[in-house]
Amino acid sequence: MSEPKTPTPTPAGDTYKGWVFKWTNYIKGYQRRWFVLSNGLLSYYRYAEMGHTCRGTINLATATITVDDACNFVISNGGAQTYHLKASCEVERQRWITALELAKAKAARMQAESGSQNSEVQSALRTLGSKVEDLSTCNDLISKHGSALQRSLSELDSLRLTGEAGDKIRQVTERATLFRITSNAMINACRDFLALAQAHSKRWQKALQAEREQRVRLEETLEQLAKQHNHLERAFRGAAQVNASVAGPGKGEASDEDDDNEFFDAMEEAPEFITVPADPQFHKSVSSMAISLDTxxxxxxxxxxxxxxxxxxxxxxxxxxxxxxxxxxxxxxxxxxxxxxxxxxxxxxxxxxxxxxxxxxxxxxxxxxxxxxxxxxxxxxxxxxxxxxxxxxxxxxxxxxxxxxxxxxxxxxxxxxxxxxxxxxxxxxxxxxxxxxxxxxxxxxxxxxxxxxxxxxxxxxxxxxxxxxxxxxxxxxxxxxxxxxxxxxxxxxxxxxxxxxxxxxxxxxxxxxxxxxxxxxxxxxxxxxxxxxxxxxxxxxxxNPLPEGAETMYYFTSLALTLNEPEEGVAPTxxxxxxxxxxxxxxxxxxxxxxxxxxxxxxxxxxxxxxxxxxxxxxxxxxxxxxxxxxxxxxxxxxxxxKGGYWEEKERGSWEGCPDIF
Structure with a gap:
């Protein structure tokens, strides 16, 4: 695996990358990892080629950056993600701190701008409300002038004009009435629309904010996943073609802290999990290639x-x-x-x-x-x-x-x-x-x-x-x-x-x-x-209500809590x-x-x-x-x-036919 000759971080536009030592655990201590700062996200890899699986990502917009001493610094998002890092020298540490602070400020600014866009809905609603008020004023004037018009028409009608003049007056009266009814209906419809828009504005704003935040967090991650897709498929196909008699992995770099938590699941569920060997030289048999993504x-x-x-x-x-x-x-x-x-x-x-x-x-x-x-x-x-x-x-x-x-x-x-x-x-x-x-x-x-x-x-x-x-x-x-x-x-x-x-x-x-x-x-x-x-x-x-303290017990129901209690006489399987x-x-x-x-x-x-x-x-x-x-x-x-027989075997206490699976 090719690596840069010097550990000095390399700026490239808004991207900053380089080797940094990351604390893994008390056994392995600090391990060197390839860090990439891009678009407000800090990600790290085991190798200097981003085609490999990303080991973790922190969004700097909500992260805190603290300095321990001349070479050490800590990045945390306030949750489960905290990176304890160590640069090779104080100058290198300062370069990273500067790049991180600039990226954090930019990410926070973008997030603030995103938040300000939420006010667009309220602004539009205020404008709409103002226009509806204008319509309401016009409605009052229409109502006032319409009443005056109808009074005048009534006075004309009282003259008991006959023939064509009387027909024309009645026609105008009817049209004036229809006009007044229509204008009232229009104003009422506008008022209903405004009320509906105001009732849903908070829901719209919340949904828009959630979508924007989700997009910011996922954009870079999904892009990296897309780049890695072909690599993962090739690795899986290559592993599947290896002879099943190959006993185990070759020697290589000590596994990362994330690798410590990876394991082979009891049933190889190829459709459910992405599986990939740690390195092409680490090929195993087909049956051992289904590495679950969980621990x-x-x-x-x-x-x-x-x-x-x-x-x-x-x-x-x-x-x-x-x-x-x-x-x-x-x-x-x-x-x-x-x-x-x-x-x-x-x-x-x-x-x-x-x-x-x-x-x-x-x-x-x-x-x-x-x-x-x-x-x-x-x-x-x-x-x-x-x-x-x-x-x-x-x-x-x-x-x-x-x-x-x-x-x-x-x-x-x-x-x-x-x-x-x-x-x-x-x-x-x-x-x-x-x-x-x-x-x-x-x-x-x-x-x-x-x-x-x-x-x-x-x-x-x-x-x-x-x-x-x-x-x-x-x-x-x-x-x-x-x-x-x-x-x-x-x-x-x-x-x-x-x-x-x-x-x-x-x-x-x-x-x-x-x-x-x-x-x-x-x-x-x-x-x-x-x-x-x-x-x-x-x-x-x-x-049934959950038992008290269920959140600390996997949210098990009262029945689920009893399922694993040891019982005498059950089958050895x-x-x-x-x-x-x-x-x-x-x-x-x-x-x-x-x-x-x-x-x-x-x-x-x-x-x-x-x-x-x-x-x-x-x-x-x-x-x-x-x-x-x-x-x-x-x-x-x-x-x-x-087909029967289990409970009878249990009563006899005879489990001779049971396989030894544990």
């Missing part, structure tokens, strides 16, 4: 299997559904259950552990709540989890979920694939539905937040009833309540019986439809809106027994990282062995332990369905 610190200490089990947080909705005499009312409770599973996600920005192939998780709440639940990771490519829950209160729930994801720059879209089935013993009703898209916003900068959007069709395959649910995506400009969900329950003939409304993070209500009718053409694209006349709404479901997850929960981050890497290498070795066996057998020979692969009779999908 154990960004995980939450439960697995995806436990997250899936959290769908049963509001199992009592299925208990109530099982007791319903009417299949249409039962549909309301099933629909509310499909919504309730999202309420646990509103603050949960941490990523669950990806389960190892063959990992299981049981949730036995038969004594307290009447149900037993079992999840198993049944596939590695694509990663898929099968779930089966049965209740002695008359219902069964099963699902197989795999996840597709797309990174779209500002946000990550997560699309669960697979169908959820709920069946009821007493009525023999069988329902299916799918999950909506989860969107994680502010992936690059800002505070992460989650939204759910899309549509769900809950179908009763026994009766033909269905409920169409719509999860409205968040919109800053919408007048609707955030996280809104609406739905209509219809019978097989399309007649509406219930209307559902609420939010996916708080509550759902249902109202019985007494009559429905088509309204005017005020829907989207000229479609007619249906008007439902309903009885008073009744509550179907309400979210149970997520509770997973050592890296347990170490993370105990706050032992470094040990958790090391253990995670060990488990994943063990999984890769097992997979390579299976691939060798599969190559000779011409098919993949992996079989799930508790679930059979078959074609679903309802949907026609290839799925895994619980």
């Amino acid at each position: 154990v610190n960004f995980n939450e200490p439960i697995s995806m299997l436990q997250r899936l089990s959290e769908d049963l947080e509001y199992h009592e909705l299925l208990d109530k559904a099982a007791k319903c005499q009417s299949s249409l009312e039962q549909m309301c409770y099933v629909a509310a259950f499909s919504v309730s599973s999202y309420s646990t996600t509103v603050h949960r920005t941490g990523k669950p552990f990806n389960p190892l192939l063959g990992e299981t998780y049981e949730l036995d709440r038969q004594r307290e709540s009447g149900y037993r639940s079992l999840c198993e990771q049944v596939s590695h490519h694509p990663p898929a989890a099968a779930h089966h829950a049965i209740s002695d209160r008359g219902w069964t729930l099963r699902q197989e979920i795999t996840v597709a994801s797309k990174f779209r720059g500002k946000y990550l879209s997560i699309m669960p694939l697979g169908t959820i089935h709920a069946s009821f013993e007493k009525s023999n009703n069988h329902y299916t539905w799918k999950k909506v898209t989860t969107t994680v916003h502010n992936i690059i900068v800002g505070k992460l937040w989650i939204d759910q959007s899309g549509e769900i069709d809950v179908v009763n395959h026994t009766t033909g009833d269905r409920c169409h649910l719509k999860f409205a995506p968040y919109s800053y400009f919408s007048r609707d309540i955030a996280r809104k969900v609406t739905g209509v329950v219809m019978d097989k003939d399309g007649k509406a019986h219930y209307v559902l409304s609420g939010t996916w993070d708080e509550k759902m209500e249902f109202s019985r439809v007494m009559q429905s009718s088509r309204g005017g053409e005020n829907g989207t694209e000229g479609k007619q809106k249906t008007v439902y006349q309903t009885l008073k709404a009744r509550e179907l479901w309400r979210r 149970d997520s509770r027994r997973r050592p890296d997850q347990r170490l993370m929960e105990d706050g032992r981050w470094d040990e958790a990282n090391s253990e995670k890497q060990r488990l994943e290498e063990k999984q890769r070795s097992a997979r390579r062995e299976r691939e060798r066996e599969a190559a000779s057998a011409l098919h993949d020979n992996y079989q799930a332990l508790w679930f059979d692969r078959c074609v679903d009779q309802i949907t026609g999908e290839q799925v895994h369905i619980y």
Whole structure:
């Protein structure tokens, strides 16, 4: 890697770059990094070629710059980003300080100018208000002169002129009246427009300010990402072509502090993560190339299997559904259950552990709540989890979920694939539905937040009833309540019986439809809106409050807090027994990282062995332990369905068939 002969920073217009020593940690101390100051952003790299991945960026507009001693200085944005830097000499330090202060002043000036642009809306509104006042004055004059004109016309009319003169006077009187009515309507419309503009001005200003700030922060970062795109793709393709027998990395420069936090995830999810070797000479096997962009610190200490089990947080909705005499009312409770599973996600920005192939998780709440639940990771490519829950209160729930994801720059879209089935013993009703898209916003900068959007069709395959649910995506400009969900329950003939409304993070209500009718053409694209006349709404479901101090416990619900508690008698493959997850929960981050890497290498070795066996057998020979692969009779999908035996094995305390995955 080529480097400049001298460490002196090099100015180039508004760009300033050079080598600076950056504090990493107490083991490595200061490490030399290539810093680039451009457009008010200070970024650093491991190498002097910007084609390589940027390791971090600070926006100088809001940063503080302090001097420690002759060579050391600190840059902080007041949040998690603080760079402790050391120049090679005092002169070099002063050059950097000067360049940084100038860039900070310019960035702050640009931000102030951006803020001043917000006043344009208020200025326009003031001008508009002034013009409306002018119109109002004109209206008063029109009203005054119009009244005088009508009096004069009335006097003329009182002369009882006949013939053509009388007709002309009546014509003029009518036109004068119409003119007065029209002028009043115009003034009223102007007043309404001004009131509406004033009501929305704050919202407009806030939106404009947010967009400008977002643009300033993202412009440079996205430009760098674009420049690196081809390099990353070439590196990934090159790594994928390397022979799988290559054992490990060669020697090179000690890894950066950011590299310390990178790790190989349990399941290689190529579509979800960008993967790139640290250097072309560090090629590894195909199976070890999926480096996740997050760290154990960004995980939450439960697995995806436990997250899936959290769908049963509001199992009592299925208990109530099982007791319903009417299949249409039962549909309301099933629909509310499909919504309730999202309420646990509103603050949960941490990523669950990806389960190892063959990992299981049981949730036995038969004594307290009447149900037993079992999840198993049944596939590695694509990663898929099968779930089966049965209740002695008359219902069964099963699902197989795999996840597709797309990174779209500002946000990550997560699309669960697979169908959820709920069946009821007493009525023999069988329902299916799918999950909506989860969107994680502010992936690059800002505070992460989650939204759910899309549509769900809950179908009763026994009766033909269905409920169409719509999860409205968040919109800053919408007048609707955030996280809104609406739905209509219809019978097989399309007649509406219930209307559902609420939010996916708080509550759902249902109202019985007494009559429905088509309204005017005020829907989207000229479609007619249906008007439902309903009885008073009744509550179907309400979210349980989070436990006290939830913000310090990953925003776990009361149920989630119990999911990882050790229990005797569970299978040796149970997520509770997973050592890296347990170490993370105990706050032992470094040990958790090391253990995670060990488990994943063990999984890769097992997979390579299976691939060798599969190559000779011409098919993949992996079989799930508790679930059979078959074609679903309802949907026609290839799925895994619980074949029985787990709870019986647990009662016997015999786990001889369980693989050694931990």
